[in-house]
Amino acid sequence: MQTTKRFDEAVTKLYEAFQNNHLHPECCKSCAVGNILDNQEYWKHLSDTHGSLKLNYVGTVHQNLGRRFNGYTPVELLKIEQVFLLGCGYSGPLNQQCIKPENPTDKDILFNGLCAVVGLLCELDGIKNVMDYSKLFQYKLQKEEVKL
Template sequence: MTTSNRFDAAVKKLYAAFHNNTLNPEDCKQCAVGNILDNKDSWRHMTEIHGSTRLNYVGFVHLNLGRRFGGYSPQELLEIEASFLRGCGYHLGKHFCHKPEHYKDSVILFNGLCEVISKLCQLDNMDDVMDCSKLFDFDRGHKEVLTNSF
């Protein structure tokens, strides 16, 4: 499978952050996007609410100027962060972001990373590398109800 440079770089940084215990959804420098952007938090000024996918004025300016950060547009960065937070169990709303109690647990962080990798694949129009249904020849879209005929 061919991947983009931005995908490869993002996954390497996220892998390192996870294994170095420097992944923290409550720190804009150590969250998914913070790690992708070399532990910088300037991206947080592109929205008003943590976890929102709505760009604010600053975000729209960067978007309209065609700026990219780590290879990603401002809108893509917000979508990546929102996927990470949802994967970590956060409840995201239009005007709020509610964090779970154990947001730094390694299992929760791993779930967040899985969501981010899936989002990165989607943004690059590639098959989801986290989807193992093909290995088992299983179609997630088809739900079959088995009935007991005994």
């Protein structure tokens, strides 16, 4: 399967962050986008709320100028972060009303968030979802049916 450079780099950074316990959904430097952007937090100025899809003035200017951050547009970065938070069990953008997981750094919670992010990264780059294991089970079921 052929992938893009930005996809490979993003997945590598996310994998390393997960394995090295450097992933935290509520920290702008250690969340999915923070890790994709080399543990920088400048991306938080693209929106007024962590986890929101709404660009603020600064984000809109960067988007309209065609600016990319490690290959991703401001809109794509906000989508990545929102999918990560939702995958980790948050009910929406981080605020006082947001439902949050009890232990946001639990490996199972982070893994669910990363699976959602990898699926989105594949979608953004027009790649078949590398996390889709349904074909594996369909194949095994078909093989077993033949034996019966």
